[in-house]
Amino acid sequence: MTQEQTPTPLVELHGVARRYQVGPATVTALDSVDLRIDEGEFVVVLGPSGSGKTTLLNVIGALDTPSEGRIIVGGQDISSASRGQLFDFRRRTVSFIFQSFNLFPGLTARENVEFGIxxxxxxxxxxxxxxxxxxxxxxxxxxxxxxxxxxxxxRVAVARALATDNPVLLADEPTGELDFRTGTQILELLRAEAGPGHAVLVVTHNREISRIADRVIELSSGRIVSDGPPPGGPAPISELHW
Ligand SMILES: Nc1ncnc2c1ncn2[C@@H]1O[C@H](COP(=O)(O)OP(=O)(O)OP(=O)(O)O)[C@@H](O)[C@H]1O
Ligand SMILES: [Mg+2]
Known part of the structure; x- marks a missing residue:
């Protein structure tokens, strides 16, 4: 492979753990996670409730700090970045579609999207x-x-995230509230976003959605238990049923 054909890693996690102390108990949300995601990849992260999916997105997006390990996103080591560097990173490298939308309540749909821009x-x-x-x-x-x-x-949250045109798009259950027709339209937009200079990570409980991914990462109790293409390779969106 020549240098030009080597895909650029956009996300790298090395030995990442995230533990929370709750009274005397330690909760391990992520444990020993090693992961590399390249530009162009459309990745679905699957796992049951509590398996660490949101925590994984949050540490990649620098909204949370790992207890252990190194995270490099868009070529920047965010584990050792300053607050100022992280401020810029959150604006210009990652965009989020949150599980609970997190729209600005005092801004219209258009103003929410303009904020991303x-x-x-x-x-x-x-x-x-x-x-x-x-x-x-x-x-x-x-x-x-x-x-x-x-x-x-x-859908406003999806538009706001796409509007940033940032290299790494992190989407937490982006079709959770949507009917099948609208959901597949949104997945189409998200999948189209994965391309040169861009990677997309979609978190879901819905195994059916994982059929259209280039790659499916399964989490269980904070660990990656499988990582690879869906059985039979990525299916076209027209084959989805849910
Ligand atoms: N701030 C916190 N303090 C203590 N424990 C936490 C905290 N945040 C998350 N956890 C725990 O870490 C684990 C992983 O949580 P996470 O939100 O990443 O799960 P998830 O896979 O996104 O689940 P869901 O599908 O329900 O959204 C859970 O057991 C959760 O209870
Ligand atoms: Mg979650």
């Missing part, structure tokens, strides 16, 4: 409306989050 500085503000149209919310741009259904709020 302003943070990364990679797009024009005027593109916010197009991003909302892409998730099927062209007629909801001036609605505040409390005026939107759960699934609509989730």
């Amino acid at each position: 302003d943070a990364s500085g990679r797009r024009e503000r005027s593109e916010a409306v197009k991003m909302l149209q892409d998730v099927g919310l062209g007629d909801r741009i001036n609605h505040f989050p409390h005026q939107l259904s759960g699934g609509e709020q989730q």
Whole structure:
């Protein structure tokens, strides 16, 4: 393989653990995690409730600090970065779709998306409306989050994350609130985002969704128990049923 063909690693975890002290008990949310994700990969992280999926996204996105190990994202060692470097990292390297959306309640759908654009500085503000149209919310741009259904709020969160155009997209149950048709449209947008210079990690309980991934990582009790392509290789989105 020539140098140009070698994929660039966008996420690397080396011996990562995250433990919480709750009274006298130690809870191990992640344990001995070694992981590399390259540009272009569309990765699904599967695992039961409590297996460490959200914790994994949070440490990759520098929203939480591991108890042990090294994490390198977009070529930057975030385990040893300063607060100032991490501030910039959160704006320009990662984008999140949170399990609980985390939209700004005082901002309209359009302003929430513009916030993502302003943070990364990679797009024009005027593109916010197009991003909302892409998730099927062209007629909801001036609605505040409390005026939107759960699934609509989730789609604003998807548009805000895509609008940043950042290299690493971290999505925690991005289709949890959505019906099948809307869910598959969103998955299509997320999968299209994985390409040169971009990787996408989608966390889900739904094994069916993992069929369209390039790679499926399974977590159990904070450890990676399997990592590889789905059986038979990635299926087209048109084959999904849930
Ligand atoms: N702040 C915390 N303090 C103590 N324990 C925590 C904390 N955050 C998470 N945990 C524990 O760590 C484990 C992993 O939590 P995590 O939120 O990563 O699970 P998850 O796989 O995302 O689950 P779900 O599918 O329910 O969202 C759980 O057992 C949880 O109770
Ligand atoms: Mg979770």
